[in-house]
Amino acid sequence: MNLFNELRGLVLDSLIRMQAGGRLPAGLDMANVTVEPPRDSAHGDVATNAAMVLAKPAGLKPRDIAEDLARLLADDPRIGSAEVAGPGFLNLRLAPELWHGILRAALRAGADFGRSDMGRGKRVNVEYVSANPTGPLHVGHTRGAVFGDALASLLDFAGYEVTREYYINDGGAQVDVLARSVYLRYLEAHGQAVAFADGTYPGDYLIEVGQALKDKVGTAYLGQPEDVWLEPIRDFATDAMMALIREDLAALGVEMDVFYSEKSLYGTGRIEAAIEDLRGKGLIYRGVLEPPKGKMPEDWEPREQTLFKSTAHGDDVDRPIMKSDGGWTYFAPDIAYHYDKISRGFDLLIDVFGADHGGYVKRMKAAVSALSDGRVPVDIKLCQLVKLYKNGEPFKMSKRAGTFVTLRDVVDQVGPDVTRFVMLTRKNDAPLDFDFDKVLEQSRENPVFYVQYANARVNSVLRKAAEAGIAVDDAALAGADLSILTHEAEIAVARKITEWPRQVEIASRTNEPHRVAFYLYDLASDLHALWNRGHDEPALRFLQEGNPATSQAKIALARAVTVVISAGLGILGVTPAEEMR
Template sequence: MNLFSDIRGLVLDALTQMQTEGALPEGLSFDNVAVEPPRDAAHGDMATNAAMVLAKPAKMKPRDIAETLAAKLAEDDRITSAEVAGPGFLNLRLAPSVWQGVLGAVLEKGTDYGRSTMGQGLKVNVEYVSANPTGPLHVGHTRGAVFGDALASLLAYSGHDVTREYYINDGGAQVDVLARSAYERYREANGLSPEIAEGLYPGDYLIPIGEALKEKYGDSLLDKPESEWLAEVREFATDAMMDLIRADLKALGVEMDVFFSEKSLYGTGKIEAALEALNEKGLIYEGVLEPPKGKKPEDWEPREQTLFRSTAHGDDVDRPVKKSDGSWTYFAPDIAYHYDKVTRGFDALIDVFGADHGGYVKRMKAAVSALSDGKVPLDIKLTQLVKLWKNGEPFKMSKRAGNFVTLRDVVDQVGPDVTRFVMLTRKNDAPLDFDFDKVLEQSRENPVFYVQYAHARVMSVLRRAAEAGIDATDETLRGADLAALDHPAELTVARKLAEWPRLVEIAARTNEPHRIAFYLYELAGDFHALWNRGNDEPALRFLQDGDVATSQSKIALARAVSVVISAGLGILGVTPAQEMR
């Protein structure tokens, strides 16, 4: 049930009737007619822009359209008033029975209330995290992991067929650096002093890998030249790092469907096939690029390279795919990887990148556009930096220095639920402050606590009802007399619950899971306000002494709140609290 869609349908029926009666010209498009919450709740329950968007094509005054439309809508029992405002906006007020019906729908459908078929089964690939397998995940990766995972869940909830994917960057020079770093820890495990040269990874996380290498190889690699041990140590260390990364993701509640290895693209003809697909479209050529911005001609040597004509698909400059020495650029395997996604039959692709990949967006979109002939959209979401604070002091991280704060550090201190929710309290492209002290505060200023407290309060109501001998099972509550819920504070909560299906569709359409967290905070606020009013107004309390029927009606409202909070937290990957401790 999407009440906003239902009322929009009512508006469209009225407009069609106006056309039949000659009050509105035929042949108008109603695609841009919207029904949404008013900017100011004092103006009504819903508002429609119908008259404003139809006035110009109808060659009529918007207010004339609005007044006729208002009269039509007022004939429906669900509409208690339809008021024209300003030049032609139409504000609607709905009967209490409408909001009571929303509660019935929530109780009937449970956490499927708000679940949508909007996606129509479209196959969507969401690639996220994809950190280099050279160390544990840090807090920046954590934000991308949470964002991508919540987005995947949101899309699945809205009817998409979602694949969650991790791209293992195990084909570049960084895994050779990992191998050399692990080898030094292997030497250390054999009683030698490690030589952590500039550019190697100095982190202590490599010590167990060095010990594992010793356990497997003994001292047999010590006297061998690098050419004889590099490949074996690289594979061993990469596998160990990926085991660590998988364990970190699991601790955060993230599980991937696919781990795709960059290494699988090399020597298999996949890179060549992707570039040949572009070549057949006339998009590959030999040429010389202009000097990069900031480079003086004398500092730059022009070299002929193999280039992708990415400017034909919206990029700023054409991009090299093969260097003058015949080796691939970093971009070439990325093109091949996305070509693989396209050939796997996905209808849409989403990449979640870190803040430092902003310059990669246009070229990657150009590649996918070219490879799919514009048929497969690619949306790239950038997650901005996370600043860590504790005791009023900033935490700093540096992967190479070995003193970074890991994903596991954060999860171990505050738990996966708090970590996930906090990471979604800002839009992905906005910087985020993560204060270890504040995220554990029990106050309204802490959105994690505020939302969880609302759910826990409902659970306490259900427990108290059971202790009082009141049947508050879901089956019984579905039969409660919801018409008894007519107080403005109660209807305010019902109105917020009515927004949930619409909110889900908007969040899914824009690929913005933070909207779910924002909505839950607002819903919790309305519920807490109702709870607090009950302290002063006994008639608003959820348990009414000696009146089982009224108690069940009010408990039904509380239960509906917990159902939607549970559904929302489920999308975010957070477990609803049963009680606060």
């Protein structure tokens, strides 16, 4: 139940009536008419910009339109009052019954309250993590994993059919480096002294892989040239790393629907098919690129290359797809991979990349636009860096990983719930500071604690009420006399609950799951504010001794808060706290 959509429908109906009565000209574009919460709740419950956006095309003063519209809206029983402000803004106060109706709807719908059908009939592919299979996931991957997983859950909540996908980058030179690194650990497992050259992976996590390889093949690869062992060890090592990555993701509560291998694109004709599709559209040609902007590299020289005309689809420059030796560039299999996604019938593609992929956005959007003839949009989300702190100092690298802090380092320190919530306390394209001390702190400054504490507080009230013989099941609470709830602090909580379905749709439309975390913090703040006012104003306490009917109404309000918190935390992949310890 999105009350704001309902009220926008009321406003649009009233505007159509004004057109029918000759008070507005016909043919006005009303797409930009909005109904939303005002910035200052003192101005009203909802506000509409209808008069402001229609005045110029209608050739009328915005205030005249607003006053006409206010008179029509005031006749609707859902509207308590309609007030024109400034040059033509229209602020609406709603009848108290609407807030009570929202609370009942939340209690009756339970976990489904706020679900939307905006994505019905649409299939979306969310690709995230997609780390090279050369070692354990690091903290940067953690942020991308949490963001992508929460976004997938959010879109599912909004009615989309969602596929969670991991693209395994197992077709490039990095897996050869992995194989050589494992071979060194294999030699080490046989008692040989080894030295890790620059460019190899020295992390301790490969010790077990080298031992497992020894257990499997014995001495078969000792003293053998690289062309004998490189390919089988590459496959063995990649499988071992993907098993490790799956374990890391499971520790974070992330489950993928599809693991797609880049290697499967080679030798199967898939890359060739994608490039031929572009060639048939006149987008593949032989040409010479302009020199790079800025300082000219000393070794740069113009040379003819096979290029994708990505500038025809919004890119800054055309992109090479074939090396001088006839092999594919790294961009070619990525084109083929997205061609495969399009062929699978997705209506929307979302790629979650690390901060270092900023230069990749335009070329990938151009490729998808060209391959789908502009039919399938792709939204590329970049996750900025995470800086870790502990005891006021930067958190040091993991010895096991060799060069970085791993996902497991973080999860083992604070647990998956805290990790996930904190990773969503900033927009994905903003840097994030992760302080191990602060994320475990029990204060308002810690959003994880603050939201969980609100949920736990309400659950403590429910337990006490049940012990007192008050019926606190959702059906009983939905049937309570909610007209008792009239105090401004109670209405503030109900108003915030009303915003939940709208927040779901906005966050889904913008692909921004951090909005859910922000909203939950605000909702928890309103609940805590009401709780604290009860210390000084006994009439605001949720349990009213000797008055079960009043208690039940107030508990219904509190329980509706936890309905929303549970749904929101479910989207974020966080388990709601029943009690705080």
